[in-house]
Amino acid sequence: MKRKKPLLEVKHVGKWYMEEFKKIIVIKDITFEVKEGEFVCLVGPTDCGKSTLLRIIAGIDASTSGKILYRGEEVKGINLKTALIFQTFALLPWLTVLQNICVGLEARGVPYEEAITKAEKYIDKVGLEGFEEAYPRELSRGTKQRVGLARALVVEPELLLMDEPFAALDVLTAENLREEIIDLWQDKSLPLKSIVMVTHSIEEAVYMADKIVVISERPGKVIAEVPVKVKRPREKRDKELLKITDEIYSMIL
Amino acid sequence: MKTLVKWVGLIIFFGLIAILVKELVSLLSIEGKTLPRDTLFSFFRMSIAYFFSLAFAIVCGFTAASRKWAEKLLLPTIDILQSVPVVGFFPVALLFFISLFQGERIRIELASIFLIFTSQAWNMAFGIYESLITIPKDIQRAAAAYNINKWLKFKRILFPACIPKLIYNSMVSWATGWYFLMACEIIAIGAKRYYLPGIGSFLFYSSDKGRYDLTLLAFSILVFIIVLMDIFLWHPLSVWANKFTYQMIPQGETTPKSFWLSSLKDLLFSLKVNILWIKTLKLLEKKSKPFRKAFSNLKESKIVITVSNVALYGLYISLIFLGIYLVWWSLESLIKLLSHPIPREAKLIPFSILVSFLRLLIAYLICLAWTVPLIQILAAIPATALFPFIVVLVNRYLIGGMNLASFLIVFTGMQWYVLFNLIVGVRTIPEELKESVLAFGASKWFYIRKVILPASFLSLITGSLSGWGGAWNALVVSEYVVFNDKVHSVFGIGPFLDIATYEKGNSLMIFLCLASLILTIILLNKLVWQKLYNLGANRFSLEVLA
Numbered sequence: 085m086k087r088k089k090p091l092l093e094v095k096h097v098g099k100w101y102m103e104e105f106k107k108i109i110v111i112k113d114i115t116f117e118v119k120e121g122e123f124v125c126l127v128g129p130t131d132c133g134k135s136t137l138l139r140i141i142a143g144i145d146a147s148t149s150g151k152i153l154y155r156g157e158e159v160k161g162i163n164l165k166t167a168l169i170f171q172t173f174a175l176l177p178w179l180t181v182l183q184n185i186c187v188g189l190e191a192r193g194v195p196y197e198e199a200i201t202k203a204e205k206y207i208d209k210v211g212l213e214g215f216e217e218a219y220p221r222e223l224s225r226g227t228k229q230r231v232g233l234a235r236a237l238v239v240e241p242e243l244l245l246m247d248e249p250f251a252a253l254d255v256l257t258a259e260n261l262r263e264e265i266i267d268l269w270q271d272k273s274l275p276l277k278s279i280v281m282v283t284h285s286i287e288e289a290v291y292m293a294d295k296i297v298v299i300s301e302r303p304g305k306v307i308a309e310v311p312v313k314v315k316r317p318r319e320k321r322d323k324e325l326l327k328i329t330d331e332i333y334s335m336i337l
Numbered sequence: 338m339k340t341l342v343k344w345v346g347l348i349i350f351f352g353l354i355a356i357l358v359k360e361l362v363s364l365l366s367i368e369g370k371t372l373p374r375d376t377l378f379s380f381f382r383m384s385i386a387y388f389f390s391l392a393f394a395i396v397c398g399f400t401a402a403s404r405k406w407a408e409k410l411l412l413p414t415i416d417i418l419q420s421v422p423v424v425g426f427f428p429v430a431l432l433f434f435i436s437l438f439q440g441e442r443i444r445i446e447l448a449s450i451f452l453i454f455t456s457q458a459w460n461m462a463f464g465i466y467e468s469l470i471t472i473p474k475d476i477q478r479a480a481a482a483y484n485i486n487k488w489l490k491f492k493r494i495l496f497p498a499c500i501p502k503l504i505y506n507s508m509v510s511w512a513t514g515w516y517f518l519m520a521c522e523i524i525a526i527g528a529k530r531y532y533l534p535g536i537g538s539f540l541f542y543s544s545d546k547g548r549y550d551l552t553l554l555a556f557s558i559l560v561f562i563i564v565l566m567d568i569f570l571w572h573p574l575s576v577w578a579n580k581f582t583y584q585m586i587p588q589g590e591t592t593p594k595s596f597w598l599s600s601l602k603d604l605l606f607s608l609k610v611n612i613l614w615i616k617t618l619k620l621l622e623k624k625s626k627p628f629r630k631a632f633s634n635l636k637e638s639k640i641v642i643t644v645s646n647v648a649l650y651g652l653y654i655s656l657i658f659l660g661i662y663l664v665w666w667s668l669e670s671l672i673k674l675l676s677h678p679i680p681r682e683a684k685l686i687p688f689s690i691l692v693s694f695l696r697l698l699i700a701y702l703i704c705l706a707w708t709v710p711l712i713q714i715l716a717a718i719p720a721t722a723l724f725p726f727i728v729v730l731v732n733r734y735l736i737g738g739m740n741l742a743s744f745l746i747v748f749t750g751m752q753w754y755v756l757f758n759l760i761v762g763v764r765t766i767p768e769e770l771k772e773s774v775l776a777f778g779a780s781k782w783f784y785i786r787k788v789i790l791p792a793s794f795l796s797l798i799t800g801s802l803s804g805w806g807g808a809w810n811a812l813v814v815s816e817y818v819v820f821n822d823k824v825h826s827v828f829g830i831g832p833f834l835d836i837a838t839y840e841k842g843n844s845l846m847i848f849l850c851l852a853s854l855i856l857t858i859i860l861l862n863k864l865v866w867q868k869l870y871n872l873g874a875n876r877f878s879l880e881v882l883a
Binding site for chain 1: 777787
C-alpha cells in the first residue's frame with residue numbers, strides 16, 4: 085500500500101532580510117513534516133524565528149527559500165486550510181465577541197447571517213455562551229483567548245497554528261485551556277486534524293505534543309525532532325515526560 | 338542582479354538631477370540671479386521662527402502639563418490660535434512690531450518672522466503637552482520613589498519623552514512653514530505692500546507677473562531644499578528619536594516594499610548619515626563633559642541659585658506686566674475700532690463663510706476618498722517626502738481655472754494633516770491585529786474596512802481637526818489670487834479678508850471677518866470634532882488591547 089501523504093511538509097525553508105546592507109538570517113533550511121492527526125510543537129529560544137516560521141506556514145509571510153507542501157501540493161499565498169491563534173489574542177476591539185468570531189467567515193465571503201449560525205456551534209464548543217454581545221475589553225485574558233480559539237475554529241481549518249497561545253495567561257487559566265484544546269483536537273466531529281504550536285515552554289510542549297521540533301538560536305535550524313509517545317490523558321509528573329523534558333533542556337542550553 | 342538594477346536606476350536618477358541642475362543654473366544666470374540669496378534669506382527666516390516656535394512650545398507644553406490652571410487656560414487658547422489664518426495675525430504683527438521698533442526693514446523682517454512663527458508653533462506645543470501627559474505611570478512613580486530632583490527629572494525623563502513627537506511635529510511645522518511662506522513674506526501696511534527678499538515673495542512676484550518659468554524654477558529649488566533637509570536632517574533624526582519611544586506594543590519589522598524607496602534607503606545608509614550623526618552626538622557628549630561638570634557645580638552654589646531665582650521672578654513679573662499691557666492695548670484698539678461705522682458689506686460675512694465652508698467640505702471629502710484606499714502604500718513613505726508632490730499639485734493652480742485653483746490649494750492645505758495623522762495611526766496598529774484578519778485570506782477592501790479604518794479612526798479625527806484648521810488658513814491664500822497683474826477671486830470669506838487687509842487696510846472689517854471666522858471654527862471644533870472624538874475614544878482605542 086502506498087504511504088499516505090503527510091498533511092504538511094516544510095522543505096528547506098529559509099528566511100532572510102536586508103538591514104543596513106547586512107543580511108540578517110532569521111531561519112535557515114528548516115525541514116520537518118506534520119502528519120494527519122499529529123500535534124507538533126516548535127520549541128526554541130526567543131528570536132529563533134519560530135513565529136516567523138508559523139507565519140510562513142500560514143502564508144501571511146513569504147519564505148526566501150524552500151517550499152511548503154500541503155497534502156503534497158505546493159502552497160503559494162495564504163493557506164485557507166489553516167487558522168492562526170495569537171499570543172496577544174489580536175481581537176478587534178471595535179467588534180463584539182460574536183462579530184469577532186464571524187470575521188474569518190466574512191473575510192471569505194460568507195454573509196453575516198449565515199456566519200452567525202455557524203459561529204453558534206463553536207461558541208458552544210468553546211464555552212462562550214452569554215458573552216456574544218460583550219466587547220473584548222470587558223473580557224478576562226482567558227476569555228479573550230477563547231474568542232481567539234472560536235474565531236480560528238469557525239472557518240473549519242484542518243491545521244490549527246498557535247503562536248504562544250498561553251504565554252499571556254495566568255497559570256491556572258492556561259492549564260484549563262490546554263486541556264480544552266486537546267479535547268477539541270481529539271473531537272472527531274470537527275474537521276480539525278493537526279496542530280502546530282509555537283512555544284518557549286519545554287514542559288508545555290512535552291505535555292501536549294506528539295512530536296517536538298527543537299530549533300536553535302538565530303539563525304534558526306532544526307536541532308532535533310523528539311517524538312513523545314506517552315498515551316493521553318497524560319500526567320504532568322510522568323517519568324517518561326520528565327525524561328524527555330530534561331533531554332530537550334540539555335539540547336538547548 | 339537586483340542590486341545592479343538598483344544602482345543603474347540610482348545613477349540614472351542622479352544623472353537626471355544633474356541635467357536639471359544644469360538647466361536651472363543657466364536660467365539662474367539671467368533673471369533668477371537673486372534666487373540663491375532669496376532662498377538663503379527665507380531659510381534663515383524659517384530657522385529663526387522655528388527656534389522661537391521650539392522655545393514657545395517647550396515653555397507652553399511644560400507649563401500646561403504641570404499646572405492645572407495653565408492647562409485650562411493655555412490649551413483652548415492655543416487651539417483657537419491654531420485655527421486663526423496667517424493673514425489674521427497681520428494686524429497684530431504690524432501694529433505690535435511697528436510700535437516697538439524703528440527702521441522699516443527690521444520691522445517688516447520681524448513681522449514676517451512672527452507670521453512664520455504663527456504657522457509653526459501651535460502643533461509643536463500640543464506635541465510636547467501630549468508626550469508629557471502620556472508618560473507611563475510606572476515611570477513617573479519610579480521617579481517619585483527614587484526622589485530624583487527636578488533638573489534630573491527634566492533631563493532624563495521629561496525631555497527625552499518629548500523627543501519623538503517633537504521631531505515629528507518639527508517636520509510638520511517646517512512643511513507648513515514652507516507652505517505659508519508666500520503669505521508671510523509679503524507684508525501690507527494700509528494699501529502699501531512690502532516684498533521681503535525671499536523665495537516666498539519671489540514665487541508670488543513671478544506668478545503675479547505671469548513668469549511661469551521663473552515660478553517653476555523657484556518651486557524646484559524649494560523642493561530640492563525640502564528633499565535635502567529630509568535626507569540629511571529629518572530622516573536621521575527620526576531614526577534617532579525611535580530610541581525614546583515608550584513602545585508598549587511589540588512591532589514587527591517593517592520592510593518598505595517600494596523599489597525606489599528601498600534603493601533610496603540603501604543609498605542613505607551607504608552615505609552613513611545616521612552613523613555620522615550619532616558619532617557626532619556622542620563626541621559632543623564626551624567633549625562637553627568637563628563643561629557640564631563645571632556647570633553643575635556652579636548650579637549648586639548658593640549665589641547662582643539666588644540669582645537665578647531672582648531672575649526667574651523678574652521674568653514672571655515682566656511677563657505679567659507685558660500681559661496686562663497687551664490686554665490693555667488690544668482693548669483700547671478694539672474700542673477705537675468699534676467706534677467706526679460698520680461697513681455695509683459686513684452683512685455678507687456669514688453667507689461668505691457658508692460658501693467657504695462648503696468648499697472646504699468638498700475638499701475634505703475628496704481628500705478622504707483618495708487617501709483612505711491608498712493609506713497602506715502611503716504609510717511606507719517618509720512623511721515629508723510627500724511634500725514636494727503636494728507642492729507640485731499646488732503649482733497646478735497656475736494652469737487651471739480659478740475655482741479649481743482655489744479648490745486645489747485648500748485641498749492641499751488640508752491634505753497633509755489628514756495624511757500625516759493617518760500614517761501615524763496606521764503605523765501604530767499592532768502586527769498581530771493585522772495578521773489576524775489577513776490570515777483568513779481577506780480581500781484588501783475587507784481588510785481596510787474591518788481593520789485599517791477603525792484602527793485609525795481617532796488619528797483620522799485628530800488629523801481632520803488640524804486639517805480643517807489648516808484649510809481655513811489656506812482659504813485666505815486661495816480664494817483671492819493675483820496672477821499676471823489680474824485679480825482672480827471667487828466668492829467666500831477669503832477675499833473679504835484679503836481685500837480688507839491688502840487693499841483697503843480697513844481694520845474694522847478685518848476684525849469682523851476674523852471674529853466671525855474664529856467663532857465658526859470654535860463651533861465646528863466643539864460640536865463636530867470633539868463630539869466625534871469622544872464617541873470614538875472608547876470604542877476605537879487600541880490601548881485596551883493588552
